[in-house]
Amino acid sequence: MLIFSVFKTLTDHTVTVELKNDLCITGVLKSVDQYLNIRLDAIKVENAEQHPHMMAVKNCFIRGSVIRYVQLPASAMDIQLLEDATRRESGKKI
């Protein structure tokens, strides 16, 4: 739930989602659910010329299980709070 919680605060921020098929999509995060399915708006694909089929796509819904990484915007992150949140998360498990 921690990452879900983090993503909730990142709505309307620009994130870069790296998929397991090496597709790298940058877009505005519109919504995320508890499976970390992600909806992106105004997307841009890295190496667009290698993925011509993505040229016409303006927004997309990404299934959470196909995501490898999400690059978060540093300006929208509160590192100390994130540390605290991870502490709480780990504290629950102990």
Added chain:
Amino acid sequence: MSFFGFETSVPRDDKDSKQAYAEEDIAVYTWGDASYDALGSALEETGDDLNDETFGGGPVGKDFDFSGATNAALTNQPNVQPSKPYQSDLAPKTQQNTSSTNDLWKNVDPSSAFSKQVPTEHITNPVHQTSAAQRTAPSVFAQINPSVNPQADYNITNLSSATAALSLDGHNEARPRTMAEIEAEMHAALREQQQQQLISQQRERERMQIEQQLLMQQQQRMMEEEQLRMEMEKRRLYEQQALQDPLWAIRQAMMQENGMSVQGPSDLRPSLSANVSPMTQNRHPMSQIPHQPHPPHNHGAGNQQALVNELLLHHQRQQMLEQQGHPRPNYDISIESQDAMAADARRRMQEAEMMEARHRRRMAKIQSMARYNDIMTQSDKDFITRVQVAQLVTSDPYADDFYAQVYASIRQQRIASENQVLKGAPRQGGQRGPHRRENAIQRMQAHVERIVSHMKSREQSKEASSHNPGLQNVLGKTSGRSYKAAPRQLLQVATASPDSRAHHPVKEHDSVKSLDSHVHHGDLPPPFSPTEGLMIIERLFNNILEIEQLRRNKPLAEDEARMSTWKQSLDELLDTIWQGLRVVGPLYETNPHPFIALIAPMKGKRFIGRLGRDLTDEQKLMTLGVIVNRIEQLDVIRGAAILDSVEDSPARRMFERQAGAFQENVINQGLHLSPSARTLKTYTALIELMIENLSTFSRVVITRPGLTLLEHFFAEASLLKHGLQGPEGEHIAAPAEDVAKWSNLYDRVFEHLLPLWNIMFPSTRILAAFPPNSLEAVQVSVVTDGFDLHVWRFLAGFALEGTLEQHSRLVTQLRAKVMGTLRMAQALEEGKAKARKIRNVDLFLNALGLSSTQILEATPQIPI
């Protein structure tokens, strides 16, 4: 009795039809004279709807059948040609048409007055006329002809001759044109028309479509106008055509005849043919056959085709006339405005169509969705909602959604503080109604709250019932869920309580092998391994999180009982943290001191910064005392040698960050004393503590973190020496004995530092490895100037407090350094590096009331 044995008796409505014809004649006769009352425009000219009325669609009587008796005598005649009935059928109708055409002509006929006097049935009733013609051997026109003038005579004669040629051929042998010629002419004309129609068909259809749309849709008025205009046009065209080409009327009649020939009663033809044929057939047995443009079975289609052709022809002619610039009577709307209206209508039509399409699409969508209406019952929906809510919401939002909740609250605070700043200008534009989405969220939140509170109340009621164990289950077991429902845990891992070892501050190292022997100083063992140190810090962090959580749930000030327990638990937690910091305890049992070991990692330094406001001044002073006392054990002092190099490395960068964090988080934030504790005495004591061990002091002070710490204390003390600003702005002088003590201490520090100044500069230590005054040394010095800055700064601050005598001693001591730096500055070209060198030196010289420019002007070339 008839040829084919059909009923030949006189129809009963014969008199009625006769009456109808008689009545119609009145309109025909009044049309077109001087007192024309526009009734003619009311005539139906386009369609063949009223052909029955005109041509007598009803069964035709037999009262004229004079030859019937003769035929009866001739019934033994073997073959009657099939074409003959049509000939006889054609004749009266053509006659009628011609006569009506004739009527039209009478409006230009001077003898129109006379024509009115002509007996009605003689001219207009085709049946009677035929019979009359048959009765009186010459044609009906013979009655008219004698009285008309030559011009009219010509016209009428021409027409009647054509008509007569069709019907009563035998009477007009003297006519220039034969039947065959006329037929050929008509066929040619027909073909021509058809060709023209084919060519213009596409254009005409479009035009017609548009016109039809116009007519059918919003332009009702226009439709009427159009109709009126078309009628007028047609009538005029009719006249014109008739004037130009007398045969045109015949062609028209032919087309109408084609259309009408099927409409006659089926039993009439044979009987008529039986009646009429003997007279005509005998004269021209075969010449009548080509009269049929179409075979009889085509008449239905031919009828429609004729209608269409007629309509198309009208349009075509009308266009032609328009192009020729013929004025159109009784139609005062210009072509341009008509076109504009058409375009406007078309545009409006398109808009309407688009609206219609949109509406249809929407309705289709709703329709398609409506298929699934009421598939889920309300309880299904509730169930789904519960599942979703259970996944997303808990009674304690901080437990599962900590980050988002706290982030939102922090942002809210920030926005609130910003709003407070901007309170002078209240927002006005942003007062929009709640968004739809927001509304939905609010509804959802309310729903969730209801569910959560419901669950809570159930739990509470359960607990309440269990408070009374004696009464529990006396009415039967009500608990829905037994322990069996919960799956048995297969693997049970014993987890240590996070606080289990927190209360044994120093003893922890017993269980840990000393892995970090490289930090082993002397014989003393380290308090704990670095890993354990990190775990202790984590536990402290957990404690501080608990404190913050406790603060968020602070009870109201009125609720004293809960307030006191809240305060108590808060104090307990703070005490736990203080114990966990291990500041208090034997100073010399371990190396490093447990607290010093705790703040060695970055996390520890950050923790002190975070703790800040939760430590009392007393605790802070104690902590500062420990730091100063065991300063040599600080990681930032111990590893400071890495700074004595111009090489950049990750380790060096890490150390820079650690040094920065120590100064910022530990000294400036965490151990920042409150104003009440910041006294000259405090800092004097701290500096005294620093110089207690002189060898340590000289080692520490040449490091940057050590000098920064000393500078921090010194700056505070020199500030406090000049007294404080009281709450009302009054000056509170520092106690005299404290100032005296401070002066005394300053002198001691001055003496201690004087021999150290040169070595304090990192550049001195670094440049020692290079040959003096070499180009390399100059280049390296450019880098080391940055390192020297903090020393020059402290030197300036320190010199400010000194006496003149002390100043001269400082200058004597530092003359070599100042001159060396300025010499190197002279060797450099103008630029940032040179400016920085001079600026560094000036920091110190300005404090003494001197300037580098004096030296540079006095000695343009500084000797070595």
